[in-house]
Amino acid sequence: MSDLYAIYGASGCGRGVMPLARQQCRALNVPVDRLVFIDDGAGATEVNGHRVMTFAQFVAEPASRRLANIAIADGRVRERLALKCSAHGVNPWTVRAEASQLYDDVVVGEGAIICAYVTLTSNIRIGRHFHANLYSYVEHDCAIGDFVTFAPGVQCNGNVAIGDRAYIGAGAVLRQGKPGQPLRIGEGAVVGMGAVVTKDVPPGVTVVGNPARLMEKGGARG
Structure with a gap:
């Protein structure tokens, strides 16, 4: 009985990650039919040449091990699904x-997505289920929490600390902090598309613009 691999989520993010997963599985000699999508709402049985299973079907499929990468951009949803996977023995x-x-x-940490042309330089600590989208980078001496999401093209410069479930929008720039005095992005904060962050961002808020400032109401992720 062979292992069963999955990308959890068959929408845009998952479809973008699947070719990377397929390349990785090919190197491990994993048959293509043992790499699937998990999606309870896809409404299709196949996407881009891979089977689509509900979560219940995935955990019922005979396998020596079941492994899933959660390709959902929202860190809060990703955390909930990670707990669900863990409870059902999905690695x-x-x-x-x-x-x-x-x-x-x-x-x-475990469960990351590191997309093409991402660079992580030196002395960096990153938590579980990190997403680093295309052309993002993390410079030296950064500490990043669990379930953090970088959209494409994020520029995270040295000595930056990012809390759990923060979302950094496409093309955002995080100014370099100082040794012992990092630039801090709080837990659950959202940095909008193209924002230039020059000072600490409190937990749970949304900042936008250049220089980044607090968005008083709502705000879309980029």
């Missing part, structure tokens, strides 16, 4: 593009 696995770079003393 996390990391999907990393060949065209990504991890340099010296970089530690990334």
Whole structure:
């Protein structure tokens, strides 16, 4: 009985990650029919050449091990699904593009997605289920929590600390902090698309613009 691998989510994020997962599974000699999507609301049985299963079907499928990478951009949803997977004995696995770079003393927690042209330089600590989308980078001496999401093109400069479930929008720039005095992005904060963050962002707020400022009501993620 062989292992069964899945990308959890068959919408845009999941479809973008699946080719990376397929490349990785091919290197592990995993048959293509043992790499599937999990999606309870897809309304299709196949997407881009891969079976689509409900979660119940996935955990019922005979397998020596079941592994899932959660390709859902919202960190709060990702956390809830990670707990669900854990409760059913589904193991996390990391999907990393060949065209990504991890340099010296970089530690990334389980279940990450590291997309193409992402660079993580040196002395970096990143928590569980991190998403680093296309062309993002993390510079030296950064500490990033669990379930953090980087949209494409995020520029995270050195000495930055990011709390759990923060969302950093496409093209956002996080100014470099100082040793012992990092720039801080609070837990659950949202940094809008293209924002330039020059000072600490409190937990749970949304900031936008250049320089980034508090958005008083609502706000869309980029």
